[in-house]
Amino acid sequence: MTAAEATDMPDDGALRTPDRLRRRTSRLLSQLTVRSDRLINEGLAARADARKWHYAVLASLQDLGPGSQATLSRRTGIYRSDMVGVLNELAGRDLVERTPDPDDRRRNLITISDRGRRQLRRLDQVLDTLHDELLAPLSPYERAQFTRLLTRLLDHHTRAS
Amino acid sequence: MTAAEATDMPDDGALRTPDRLRRRTSRLLSQLTVRSDRLINEGLAARADARKWHYAVLASLQDLGPGSQATLSRRTGIYRSDMVGVLNELAGRDLVERTPDPDDRRRNLITISDRGRRQLRRLDQVLDTLHDELLAPLSPYERAQFTRLLTRLLDHHTRAS
DNA sequence: TCATTGCGTTAGTCCGACTAACGATATACG
DNA sequence: CGTATATCGTTAGTCGGACTAACGCAATGA
Incomplete structure (x- = not known):
C-alpha cells in the first residue's frame, strides 16, 4: 500500500488542490494579495469611508507638499486618467482643495x-490595525523580515523594468 | 537647517513617493504581485502558448485524476463560469478531452x-525558470523563508474567511 | 510665429473576479 | 409514484482596477 493510498481516502478528487500548484510562489503571492486588498479596501470603506487612493494622495500632499494633478499622479502611481475621480471624491469630502x-x-x-x-x-491608524490583522500570524521579527524581502524583490523588479 | 531641507533639494515634489506609502506591506504586496503576474503571464504566453489556468487545470488532472468541470473548478479556484472558456482553450489545443x-x-x-x-x-519547466527570475535577488534560504511566510499568512486568511 | 510639449478631462478598452439565471438533469422525501 | 430541491454546464452581464486615445487648452522654445 502506497503512502498516498494509505492517507488520502476522503475523496481528494474533489476538494484538494494539487501541491505543485499550491506551492508556487507566484500563486501564493496573488492569492494573498487578493485577501490583503479585500481586507484593506473593506476596512477603509467601513471604518473611514475611504479608499486606498485617498490615503496615497493625502499622504503625498502632507509629506511632499501641494502639487498639480500630474505631479500627484507620478508620486502615487495613480494614472492621471483616474486621478480626476479620486480628487473629486476627496474634494467632495472637503479633504483637499483644487x-x-x-x-x-x-x-x-x-x-x-x-x-x-x-x-x-x-487613515494611518486604521491602516495600522488592518496591517496588524494582515500580519497577525507573524512575530514582529518575521513581519520585519517579510517586509524586507518584499522590498528587495520589488526594488529588483522596478529597476529592471 | 532641518534634515529634510539639507537633503531633498532635487525636486522631491514631483518624483518621490512618500515613505509611509512606500513602506506599507499591503502596497508592497500588491505592487509585487502586479509584476509577478505580468512576468508569469507573459512568460507562459511567449514560451508555451499558455496561461496560468492551463497549468492549474492540467496539474489538477494529472495529480488528482479526471473530474467534472465543477470538480476542477473547486480544485483550482477557477470560477465555474470561467472554466468553460479555459477548457475550450485546452480542448482546442488537444490537451484535454471533454x-x-x-x-x-x-x-x-x-x-x-x-x-x-x-x-x-x-509548463513546469517554464514556471521554474520564471520563478527563478521572480526570486532572483534572494538566496535559496531566503526564498524558502519567503515562501514559508507567504504560506502561513495565506493559511491564516483562508481559514479565517 | 509655429511646432511641440505638458496639462486636465472624457471616453472607452481590457482583463480578472464574481453574480444571476437558464435548461437539463439527478436526488431526496412525502 | 410525484414533486421539491440541488447540482451541472453554460451564457450573459456586472464591477473594479489598470491602461490607452484623443481632445482642447495653455506654456515653451526654436
Whole structure:
C-alpha cells in the first residue's frame, strides 16, 4: 500500500488542490494579495469611508507638499486618467482643495485641508490595525523580515523594468 | 537647517513617493504581485502558448485524476463560469478531452491527454525558470523563508474567511 | 510665429473576479 | 409514484482596477 493510498481516502478528487500548484510562489503571492486588498479596501470603506487612493494622495500632499494633478499622479502611481475621480471624491469630502494655479493656467493646484490632515491621521491608524490583522500570524521579527524581502524583490523588479 | 531641507533639494515634489506609502506591506504586496503576474503571464504566453489556468487545470488532472468541470473548478479556484472558456482553450489545443459522463448526464468528464501531459511537463519547466527570475535577488534560504511566510499568512486568511 | 510639449478631462478598452439565471438533469422525501 | 430541491454546464452581464486615445487648452522654445 502506497503512502498516498494509505492517507488520502476522503475523496481528494474533489476538494484538494494539487501541491505543485499550491506551492508556487507566484500563486501564493496573488492569492494573498487578493485577501490583503479585500481586507484593506473593506476596512477603509467601513471604518473611514475611504479608499486606498485617498490615503496615497493625502499622504503625498502632507509629506511632499501641494502639487498639480500630474505631479500627484507620478508620486502615487495613480494614472492621471483616474486621478480626476479620486480628487473629486476627496474634494467632495472637503479633504483637499483644487484651485487653478496662477503660474500655469493649465494646472490645478491641489492642497490638503485641515480636515484632510485629520483624515490622514485617522487613515494611518486604521491602516495600522488592518496591517496588524494582515500580519497577525507573524512575530514582529518575521513581519520585519517579510517586509524586507518584499522590498528587495520589488526594488529588483522596478529597476529592471 | 532641518534634515529634510539639507537633503531633498532635487525636486522631491514631483518624483518621490512618500515613505509611509512606500513602506506599507499591503502596497508592497500588491505592487509585487502586479509584476509577478505580468512576468508569469507573459512568460507562459511567449514560451508555451499558455496561461496560468492551463497549468492549474492540467496539474489538477494529472495529480488528482479526471473530474467534472465543477470538480476542477473547486480544485483550482477557477470560477465555474470561467472554466468553460479555459477548457475550450485546452480542448482546442488537444490537451484535454471533454466527454459526457455516462453515470451523470449533467456532467462532462475531463481527461488529460498525452499531449496534455507533455505540455504540463513543459509548463513546469517554464514556471521554474520564471520563478527563478521572480526570486532572483534572494538566496535559496531566503526564498524558502519567503515562501514559508507567504504560506502561513495565506493559511491564516483562508481559514479565517 | 509655429511646432511641440505638458496639462486636465472624457471616453472607452481590457482583463480578472464574481453574480444571476437558464435548461437539463439527478436526488431526496412525502 | 410525484414533486421539491440541488447540482451541472453554460451564457450573459456586472464591477473594479489598470491602461490607452484623443481632445482642447495653455506654456515653451526654436
